[in-house]
Amino acid sequence: MSWRDNYDPKLIEIVDRVDKKIAPRLAEMDDQVIENQSKVLRAFQEHHVAESDLTGSTGYGHYDEGRDKLEDIYAEVLGGEDALVRPQLVSGTHAIGVSLLGLVRPGDELVYITGKPYDTLQEVLGMAGNGIGSPIEYNIKTGYVDLKQDGSVDFDAVRARLASHPRVVAIQRSRGYATRDSFTIAKIAAMIKVVREVSPDSWVFVDNAYGEFSETKEPLQVGADLMAGSLFKNAGGGMAKTGGYIVGKKELVERVSYRFTVPGLGAAEGATYGSLEDMFQGFFQAPQVTGAAIKGSIFEAALLEELGLDVSPKWDAPRTDLVQTVNFGNPDDMVAFAKAVQHNSPIDSFVTPIPEKMAGYEDAVIMAGGSFVQGSTIEFSADGPLREPYTLYIQGGLTYAHVKLATVGAAQDTFFSQSTK
Numbered sequence: 001m002s003w004r005d006n007y008d009p010k011l012i013e014i015v016d017r018v019d020k021k022i023a024p025r026l027a028e029m030d031d032q033v034i035e036n037q038s039k040v041l042r043a044f045q046e047h048h049v050a051e052s053d054l055t056g057s058t059g060y061g062h063y064d065e066g067r068d069k070l071e072d073i074y075a076e077v078l079g080g081e082d083a084l085v086r087p088q089l090v091s092g093t094h095a096i097g098v099s100l101l102g103l104v105r106p107g108d109e110l111v112y113i114t115g116k117p118y119d120t121l122q123e124v125l126g127m128a129g130n131g132i133g134s135p136i137e138y139n140i141k142t143g144y145v146d147l148k149q150d151g152s153v154d155f156d157a158v159r160a161r162l163a164s165h166p167r168v169v170a171i172q173r174s175r176g177y178a179t180r181d182s183f184t185i186a187k188i189a190a191m192i193k194v195v196r197e198v199s200p201d202s203w204v205f206v207d208n209a210y211g212e213f214s215e216t217k218e219p220l221q222v223g224a225d226l227m228a229g230s231l232f233k234n235a236g237g238g239m240a241k242t243g244g245y246i247v248g249k250k251e252l253v254e255r256v257s258y259r260f261t262v263p264g265l266g267a268a269e270g271a272t273y274g275s276l277e278d279m280f281q282g283f284f285q286a287p288q289v290t291g292a293a294i295k296g297s298i299f300e301a302a303l304l305e306e307l308g309l310d311v312s313p314k315w316d317a318p319r320t321d322l323v324q325t326v327n328f329g330n331p332d333d334m335v336a337f338a339k340a341v342q343h344n345s346p347i348d349s350f351v352t353p354i355p356e357k358m359a360g361y362e363d364a365v366i367m368a369g370g371s372f373v374q375g376s377t378i379e380f381s382a383d384g385p386l387r388e389p390y391t392l393y394i395q396g397g398l399t400y401a402h403v404k405l406a407t408v409g410a411a412q413d414t415f416f417s418q419s420t421k
């Protein structure tokens, strides 16, 4: 019996058609994986990574050679001068928050030019939540420039806003829970050019979540000064069990290191006990895993479009992150699909997710994904708020084969009544 026998023959016919259609796009992704893998491999060789570097330190973490080499490798591959790659960075939000709060001082201003920042960052910046500990309490102004109706950056408004020369100008690469397109490296380069024209002394920070290895260049390679992200997204390669990274100009990485620990200590302390082996191996595998996840998104986009759904990006559009959105148009199909994603996961496949109200969201949210690492979204997962147009945000996948099977399974459960499961 073949895997095909588990599904409706009509669905399998569509899958075969989709496979043919997307083959050239998948081949392009395979080429990109080789480009990125080559950079990572060369960095490992140049920095003489040895078996003994994988062990990690205890206590204060002084003289942790493995940690130093890993940070040098991140800096080199991602286009920075220095990096912090630490298990004590508890998530992407923490890494991004430490960066932003570490850069600014009382009286400074911080402005996002890509619209309202990602939900959790709104609380970090005092735009939502109770504001305790946020920059507002330190007399630091934070704000954002709205995007235009079509989801593009409003350059006229940005030029006007940057006339005050804010200390930090922030850019969010991935769409988050917004309906806009994610910003490609080419688009980020154009934004940075404008920032340099209008406010040359501002530091440009990029929220690079979901972006690493999605293209062959990173924001720092088109002029950004600092960027950060999570290790349970692309850069962790599905191996890292915890952690985040911050990469960029040496002076700025040092500055935020005093916010990461405390003034004086900075990056000098921080044991890596038990985490380095996964972080090294994860970063080594990250180009391949990110490639698999993006190939999976291309398959999802093509298949679900064939089934009549409104998807973004389209299967043949340029991609700069892992996120695939699908509008179901009604709550029933959206919830059914999310449940099927969960039922087609390696872990907790027997669990059924239900929509629930969550702090920080106005509508009930459904979250599906049975991952090895809790909440990991480099692993196959789907989530979204239950409101018009009933959009599910689908991302990740450690292997292309799994994303393909899970997507076909979810399509079967949602749209083909004679389920054979």
Ligand SMILES: *Cc1c(COP(=O)(O)O)cnc(C)c1O
Residues within 6 Å of the ligand: 091, 092, 093, 094, 096, 118, 120, 172, 173, 174, 175, 176, 207, 209, 210, 230
């Ligand atoms: C996921 C994400 C974050 C935060 O990362 P966490 O690890 O979930 O805290 C920040 N910004 C964007 C755009 C994201 O997608």
